[in-house]
Every structure is written in structure tokens, then in C-alpha cells.
Amino acid sequence: MTSVATPAVTAPPFAEEREVSGAPTISLADIAKAHGVRFLLATFVDMTGKPCAKLVPVEAADELEDGAMGFAGYAAGLMGQKPQDPDLIAVPDLASFTPVPFIKEGLAIIHCDPHVNGKPWPYAPRVILKNTLARLAEKGMQAKVGAEVEYFLVKKNDDGTLSTADGRDDSPRPCYDARGVTRMYDHLTGISEAMNGLGWGNYANDHEDAAGQFEQNFNYADALTTADRVVTLRYILNILAEQRGMTATFMPKPFTDRTGTGLHFHLSLWSGAEALFPAAGSGAGDGGATGGGSNDDGRGLGISGLAYSFIAGILEHAPALQAFLAPTVNSYKRTGATTSSSGATWSPRKASFGGNDRTHMIRVPDNKRIELRSGDGSANPYLAIATAISAGLDGVEKASDPGAPSGPGESRPDAHQLPATLLHAVEALRQDPVILASLSGNPEIGRYYADAKEEEFLSWHNQVSDWEIRTYLTSI
Template identity: 75%
Template sequence: MTALVSEPSAGLTGFPDASPSPLAELAAAHGTKFILATFVDMNGKPCAKLVPVSALAELEAGKLGFAGYAAGLMGQKPQDGDLCAVPDAASFTPLDAVRPGLALVHCDPYVDGKPWPFAPRVILKNALARLAGKGMTAKAGAEVEYYLVTMGEDGSLSTADAKDDGPHPCYDARGVTRMYEHLTEVSEAMNALGWGNYANDHEDGAGQFEQNFDYDDALVTADRVVTLRYLLNVLAGQRGMVATFMPKPFTNRTGNGLHFHLSLWNDGGQELFPEAGDDRHGLGFSGTAYGFVAGLLAHAPALQAFLAPTVNSYKRTGATTTESGATWSTNKASYGGNDRTHMIRVPDTHRIELRSGDGSANPYLALAAAIAAGLDGIERKLDPGAPCGPGERRPEAHTLPATLLHAVQALREDPVMLSALSGSEEVGRYYAAAKEEEFLQWHNQVSDWEVHRYLTAV
């Protein structure tokens, strides 16, 4: 199996040269004593080892090994060799908001001296390498929604702020004020890192929030989503709360989305989405932009396996109503202008908003799959048709999968999406099999709903 990213330079360990040491310089400049050497599995779980700065040479030489099977969904069996975490110094992130002297660095897992094609960060780098081969790069912004909750001894969930219980709490200034300490601590942490936090708001569900930061290169944004989730989890925990990104933690409330704002640029730093003499559908877009949109729509059912990758995801997209009166999650592959009822919103001529992803999505896999779908649309010169009007639903548009199992079936039937992960159907089939098993594990559990519905039904 051949990875698309460059192989490491030859050396005693087979890994990139460890000198000079940019990590050591960064650690010294920030007073860092320990570094979380971090990667995520395909489910998005952050995996790390805590490395003292005295051992940075070993980390940078690729000598920090993980048992890949134990780490999670990583394409390994118990008998396989170590995943070795190779740090990307450009992702160095001081975490003084969590612990003074702590930092995080995102790593690319290697096996036998080569980037591991099942590793999510490697997968996104492969997608970006393919895009670069076409003279393009991708930038992304992300909207990370989450709930702040507490868990009772019986496992029941409650809103962390007991006064936050109304049916229409979105943008409520009082709810934001009551969570002031949490929100401002997260905001200050983001700004200290140079992320450009520009808004912190109460979302549509009671106890739901969103904290926004500036867009950047796709890999940088994916790294920041992973880091932000970690920050939110830890900082909320320090206040006795749980920050959850679960797509649908409450039956009667809006679900958690992970919306991506996407744009393409050429290797000269020029935007490719604004109209360049081919605005065929009146949105101020170029042919490249329309092709990208068409690719996303054409592959939407299979794409959902990456954007909505859990059983619970489909409780969000399948919801019919909420306390607020809107679900904010479409079940049709449609696009339109500045309209949040579509899978793809076009807020301006510079970007699109991909809205069908949820809080359980792995940002590396979601962005890699979206790039693969959009690039296919560009290469085949697909056309998305005329944009939908406000709230319009067209019968010819793909209906998004009803369950995770339906999404897996769509993935298996879509060669482009099946090869979206490191250009390998082997990786795609491994992921599909794991998600099918996840669905069946849930399906085999007897729920309270079934007992209530069927215990004395006949």
C-alpha cells in the first residue's frame, strides 16, 4: 500500500531527521515542560503520550511507539508492529490554560518508516497532496457545536446550567452570561494561540454553545478542531461539567453539528470560487466552484459515512422537530444561497458551508472525503443544477441515508468515496466494515422503547 505523502528521509531510524530541533526551541520559548504527543484514531478519539522535554529527541526521531490495535480504529491487529508518532512542529500548541508548562503537538503515525495510510491525519495530508497535484489547496473553517451537561448517578443527562431550560434559548444573553467564566476561559485560550476567536454564542438547544475561530489551511483547521475538543472537555471538566459533541444527546433538542466552510485556492494564493466568467447559476461562483458543489451533491449519501459516522448521528438528521421548532439538519442533498435548510449553503462568493456533518465527525476524514468528492466534480465537470430557493426541496435530490447502515451501504457502492481515504479501497473497506459492526452492536441491544412497545403488544 503506497501513501501519497512524501516518504521520510533515510536515517538510522528511517524517520525524518531530528536536528535541528524546532520542538525544543518552541518548548524553551514557551517554558514547556511536558508535551502531549497526539494523534486521533478513525473515530476521532485523541490518543497521546505525555513526553518530558528531556525526551524530545526520541520523539522527533520517531521512537515513540504505540500499540495501534490498543489505540483504537487504526487499521491494525494485535500482532502488528508499533505505530510511531512523528511530530509536526508546526502544530505545536501551548496548553497553559489546562496546565502551566503543558503543550500539545499533532503527530503523523508511521509504520516501518512510512506514513500509515489508516491514520486520519495522514489521510487528510494525502487528500491535500492530490489537490496540490492539480495546482490547488483547500482552506477550511469549522463551527464546533457542543452541549454543557451534568450526568446523574443513574446516567441521566441534565443541562449544566439549571436555569437554561427554555424552548428558544438561542443567542440568549443571560445564558451566555451565566456561562461567562467557561466561555471566556476558552476564548482567551484560543486567542492566546492566535486562532482568532471572533464569537461565542448560545446555540439553539438549552445548554448548547458554539465558539468560532478564523479559517485557515484545511490541515491547520482539522488540528484545531481536535485541540479545541480537548480543551473544551478538560476545561468543562474542571468546572464539574461535561462538554459533549454527541450528535443528538437529547431527543427533543437540536443536535450538535460540525459545519465546514470550504474554499479552494491556486498555488499562487488566488481564490478559485469567485466568478471568473462562468457564473451559470447566479451565485457569483466560478465553474470550479460549481463543479466542487456538484461533486459533493453527487457523492452525498456515501459522504455521510464520514460526516455523520455514528448510530446517533441519524437521530439528528432524521429528527422531525425540536422544542425550538427547527432541526437545522437537512435530510436532502440540496444547495442554495444564504439558506441554512440545505446541505450546502452559499453565504457569499468566497466559500460554501457544508452543513450535514455532526459533532461526532473526525475532522481529518470529513475534510479528506469532502475534498475527494468535490475534486471528482471538478474533474468530471459536473453541474449542480440551479440552486434551490429558500426552503425548497426537489424530488430529484439524493435523500441522505436514514441510518449508519444505509450510509455504509452507500459508501461501499461509491468507488470515489471508497477510495477517498489515502486513495485506497482497502482503507475504505476497513472503515466501512468497522462502521457496519458499530451499527450491529447497537442494533443487538434491547432498548426501553422496544420493551414499552412490544412487551404486551400481542
């Protein structure tokens, strides 16, 4: 729950290729050889966020770049394909090239955009986000995003139960505990050094609210770069934790009595170098002082009318957005929790907004950004960011007004209740044409996703649980 800082954006390696032209001026093989890379993980994620990859020797980098690496899309996962469909072709984005020598010497990750028959595949999450950002660019705007990646470090016991990897980490209120951080020093510093070595700007590593839970923060960047980095960081965390005999999990609620794992996004809109969220005269260059020299229209947050409309769009579409921000059955064990061992859940239950108050779905910590707090660790960052931007943009296009911000711990009487289960979120998605169409502009993709998530819910629902045995075995 660290507040995301707002330093200057650090460009990823070779990001100029993304910004200068559509055609790279240097080959993937040249980039790899310049970094001493011998193998490339050509990576994309399916709609659930599962990373899929082929390990490509640098000698075949030209073939990868020329579109010769095919994947059976149906086998890869939730990708909108059937067994008889043509291959997904992984087309690498050179701007995403990321050496990971701390995992394996000579290894690098490169994020790819799946294509089919020579065209970007509209079901691919990275393609979906790029399509959303292109729509935003048509209106002269860009999105910058920061992400708070939370996770648990656990071990699986012989009986199948989970326990914290650090056996001494058992306090009911361990947040920011210096001893817990110190005991995990090797792991946390290893991750920090990896991020800083990549130029991400890691600036904080802390123990979160639950026993065994941690968060490691990095600087914000453009929306696509941040989504790539979330996927890369999850991979890094998984592998380095495994090397130390632990499991890093982003499961939203692995323990019934503990706080769940969030994935909070800090969103802002820009026009070139101009930040569009600060109100005129509110101190846009003052480092983020709330209120600045103007109280905008009397609501006291120091943000512009565009920012309020963006907030209104997200709030209006909040129930449907939860199908992407909280996309698993387990997600709703987190959002439905009424308390935890620490005394708080840090998980909003209504679509409210307010100032520097972590009980709201949308927190406005300063005049440059908003924090979207209803997402959890299972969210696919490409889909979560794409749909949130689409919802906010709908509010901007309609000049929507969210009304007055709610006070601490409060919500407006007309605020949407967030879905109680994944099935409720699916139904909200099906009833929301804006969010259905936010996936590459095609409502059929939204319906495909909704059907898959309904099937996921019913698959869980059809399993007999220990709770049912305890509750019903001798109840009559």
C-alpha cells in the same frame, strides 16, 4: 450557527516550517524550551476521532522527533492494525506545536503522523488528509477550511440521565439568549481567551438552538491546520469543562426533543493567493458580497464554474460522505429528526444546495466559500474534510454541473435523500468507488472503515432499549 467570517488567515506557531521545506530548521526541544514547556502531549486520533497521546518530558523531545515513541496500534483504536502488527510510531509535526498553559502550566500539544516501518501509516486520519491535500496540490490548488464547533454542557444524574449543566437553561427557544451566555461567562471567556492566546482569532461565542448548547468560532486556515484545531479545541473544551464540574459533549443528539450538534465546514479552493470560487468580475476582493458584478451563468450566486463543479461532486457523493460526516448511530437521531422544541432541526435530509439558506446541505453564503452543513459533532475532522474535498475534486475533474440552486426550503426532485441510519450510510459508502478510494487512495481502507461502522451499528441494534420494552412488552 454563527456565520464564519473571512478575515486574513492567521498562521499557527511555526507554520513556516510546514511551508518552507520538508525539514525543520529548529528542533522540537528548542521550540518547547522557548515556550517554557516541560511536557508534550504527542497526539494523534484514531479513525473514530478519539485522541490518543503519550505524555513526553521535554528532555525526551529529541527521541520523539527521531521516531522513538511507539504505540500499539490495535490498542489505540480503529487504526487498521491487529495485535501482532508493528508499532505505530508518532512522528511530530512541528508546525502544530500548541502550548496549553491554561490547562496545565508547562504543557503543550503536538499533533503527530503515525508511521509504520518508516512510512506514513495510510489508515491514520491525519495522514489521509495530508494525502488528499497532496493530490489537490498536484493540480495547483490548496484548500482553506473554517469549522463551526458546537457542543452541549451537561451533567450526568445519579440515575444515568443527562441534564443541562446550567439548571436555569431550560427554554424551548434559547438561541442567542444573553442570559444563558452570561451565566456561562467564566467557561466561555476561558475558552475564548485560550483560542485568542493561541492566535486562532476567536470572534464569536454564542448560545445555540438547544438548552445547554454553545458554539465558539475561530478564523479559517489551511485545511490541515483547521482539522488540528478542531481536535485541539475538543480536548480544551473537555478538560476545562471537567475542571468546572461539567461535561462537554459533541454527541450529535444527546436529547431527544432538542436540536442536535453539528460540525459545519466552510470550504474554499485557492491557487496561491487567488480565490478560485468567485466568478470572474463577481467582486472577489469585495469582502464577500454575494453576486458582485456578475451573476455568473444566471444562477445568481456569484461563484465560478469550478465552484459549481466542486458542489456537484459533493452532492453526487453525499450519501457515502455521510459515513464520515455523520459517523455514529446517534448521528441519525439528529438527521432523522422532523422537529425539535425550538421548531427546527437545522439538519438537512436531502443533498441540496442554495444561497444563504440554512436548510440546505450546501449553503453558499457568499462568493468565496461553501458551507457543508450535514456533518455533526461526532465527525472526525481529518476524515470529514478529506472525503469532502475528494468528492468535490471528483466533480471538478468531471466538470460536473449541479444544476440550478434550490430555493428557500426546497430541494430538486432528483436530489439524493441522505441516509436514514448509519447502516444506510455504510451501504452507500460500499457502493461509491470514489469515496472508498479517497482514504489514502486505497479502497481497502474504505472497506475496513465500512466494516467497522457496520459492526458499530449492529452492536447498538443488538441492545434491547427502553423504547422496545414500552412498545412491545404488552402489545400482544
